[in-house]
Amino acid sequence: MTQKTQLTRGLKRRVMYVENKNGEIDGVAARIGWVTFSKTGQSVYYRGRTFAKANGITGNFLDVDNGEEYWISGVKKRGSNVHWAESVSVLIDDDAREEYQKAKSV
Secondary structure (H helix, E strand, C coil), rough: CCCCCCCCCCCCCCEEEEEEEEEEECECEEEEEEEEECCCCCEEEEEEEEECCCCCCCCCEEECCCCCCCCCCCCCCCCCCCCCCCCCCCEEHHHHHHHHHHHHCC
């Protein structure tokens, strides 16, 4: 069982917003899709990448392979996780689309 935190909510897998603060994730700056968590909730796994919790940087996670900064958060009810001052294209993964719609309506 995964440790219950604000990020994991005690779940092993959750639909989340994932944004690369300095580049792209497979062609877009941000995606919404299924992520999984380590038992402690300190690491997040998405699309073959491993992210470690970070402090004191723009993003809240670092890609362990290349050090890029990522913002990973729960899906907001209003449907947009993008900061109001940013212009970021977001792609919803096909396998997460149904769960994303549910999360927005809760």
